[in-house]
Amino acid sequence: MTTDAISRLAPATEDELGGIVAEHFASGQPLRIAGGGTRVQTGHVAGELLTTRAISGVVTYEPGEMTLIARAGTPLQEIEAMLASEGQALAFEPPDLRRVLGGDGLPTIGGMVAANASGPRRVMAGACRDHLLGVRFVDGQGRILKNGGRVMKNVTGLDLSKLLCGSFGTLGVLTEVAMKTLPHAQARATLAFPGVDEAAALRIFASALATPFEISGAAFHDGTAWLRIEGLPPQLAYRQKRLQDLFSGHEIGILDADATVSLWRDLRDVTHFAGTDAPLWRVLVKPSDAPVIAGALRRLGGQVSLDWGGGLIWYCGPGEVAAVRAIAPHSVLVRHAGQNGLAFPPQSEPVARLSQGLRRKFDPAGILNPGLMGV
């Protein structure tokens, strides 16, 4: 184990990690849990920083089974390169938020699962949690547990893997994750619709997403709406033609494969709201509500962009926590920039009670990321 200059606990094995958490359980000293430290600003969380980045390495990758098992600290870059060499990918397109949040860590696969981090392809392929097959983790008593497995269909017992996914280290410290991988599309293109507003963008999204052409991205920013199509080369040509016919009344620009890759990487990483320290909010809405909510947010004085066919609004700009939440209750403050208030929205009474009850089961001493996720 290494403890570097800023007193960072970085165990190299699951057993070491279990020992550290067990000690903290006994002493009641809180821990601030991180993977690469690139996704969530935990500055306001009490406790010594514990990172899983030294628990690293791919355990097994079987392209013919579309299965990957990796230790939590494995850098995502490494994994993505390995999958790409077999023509596969993590279909939910996990974002890299370093441009937006700053910081110099390396995103890890454990952090990706802990944050349920999903990019533009979520609109078609589902979220990170939909591709998670199983987990190993250390609970708040330092005990090593597992759930799920490595197979794609598994309904054996309660699905604690889903619960751990998106729990931001509050239920346990992930040590190993099993993911479903998918063939990477062989061809891709983007249809760009310039000169539209949010309402027009939503009409485009709703029409396109009602077609069987497997739209794998539907986003909007700064007056342009984009649709991404992917597939085998003959599929791509066909889908592009059919969509152009469907939207024959619109001016449409076509982006080739390279331009498509870089456009959607930028949209995925929200780079259009990088380079400022204004508060950044991630807002989940019913897609058809997006134009009204986006308009109300813009009136607070900032800018908006849309992803997931309108289901995800990014709002970058001023506004008190209460004011933003009054417009959009399902909003998470991603970049704090001096904002007071909790990063996660409050929940209804019974849901909050159930969530707290679960947290006490996994972390009876309340030492894992206390103060994060509303408890």
Next chain:
Amino acid sequence: MSGIAMPQPDEHILKRAPQIVAALREALPQDTVISDPEETRAYECDALTAYRCAPLAVVLPRSTGEVAAVMRICADMGVPVVPRGAGTSLAGGALPTADCVVIGTARLRDVLEIDTDNRFIRVQTGVTNLSVSEMLEPHGFFYAPDPSSQLACTIAGNIAMNSGGAHCLKYGVTTNNLMGATVVLTTGEIVELGGPELGASGLDLLGLLCGSEGQLGIVTEAVLRIMPRPEGARPVLIGFDGAEVAGECVARIIRSGVLPVAIEYMDEPCLRAVEDFAHAGYPDCAAVLIVEVEGSPDEIADQIARIRRIADELNPVEFRESRNADDALAIWKGRKSAFGAMGRLGDYICLDGTVPVGRLPQTLRGIGELSKQHGLEVANVFHAGDGNMHPLILFDANEPGQLERAEAFGADILRLCVEMGGCLTGEHGVGVEKRDLMGTQYDALDLEMQMEVKHAFDPAWLLNPAKVFPLEASAPYRLKAAE
């Protein structure tokens, strides 16, 4: 009666049966409560028919509020509750106990909202799986999970068991298509989880609930993700003279970048039975794959050509394309009649273990060896793309001891699945059937955490008790709750 034990019914509850029924009748419309033993017998089992027990009463509420009223009464009076969809569980998930109240979803049949702009449908959960897709058809949409019982099974049961189907290779199982749920907790409280938004912040209680086999709450309404119908779909049939080479073909198809919607597998005993029964004209060989792809006619042709190139490298006995809808039906005919064909040969147990796709040939060999050891025939027909096996063990229920032998054989197969890196159940659920095998897949501590999670939702252990967890492991929780 064979191997699977259920706890003795609580005498105190049985003694208070008249008061319990009276309390239910007082709170609910007259025709909602069934307590006549002649009528409750209709609810004595699900599709795991070897186990039967009539409940104390059956309630068929029409609304979330009525479900909540029943839950409150049962909580107040300490009565166990067994939720029931259509009763098609093969795992005994809806098996009652003599001291329980069954809450059935049969009358929760309303479609509440179809929203194609936001791509969801909101239903009461007693609607059948197939009817959801039928209602969506005029809108050009469908609901993806398609368990083979889809004509009868309900969305409530699908959510409880996290049901799959033949097409989940591409579209996922219920949990990947469930956006929101209205849940009645054991206290009678009504909770909304998720909704038309793509995900919620906070812990993923919806993901936990899906597949929890009625251990945490009863889902009365659901928001389901819907998808545009594909332009077309077409199967091909590929025959091989060995299980290994068929397994290799599955892995190569997946690696190639073509993602079929379904890859189904049938072995020789199954093919023989199907041929005798349905005369589907399948080739006489060791293994048949049915691979279905979707898209426009050109897209389909392109994908089939790719699959053909892969298969040809492996010297198939036959590669049969479907050129029209009749050909497609003929290819699916044998697969769809497989269970009926097996039923004609005698009684059978249908298992549901999953193994990593690469281990399919080895698992099939192991099952063949176990078949010899146990002296019972087995046929395999399953979803090969995701390794979800359905071995059918044939036996004669009228012959004393055969059910027990078949169950012992089944348990050995499931242990083998776990040894191969797989799991006990891919889509049917644990229920009572696989309850006591849970220790082969999970350590005591893993199971304890799952039981603690149930405890957080249901501290009195009234919801579908004595299922999912080994009876011995759950005994301390159940006994403590009963004190």
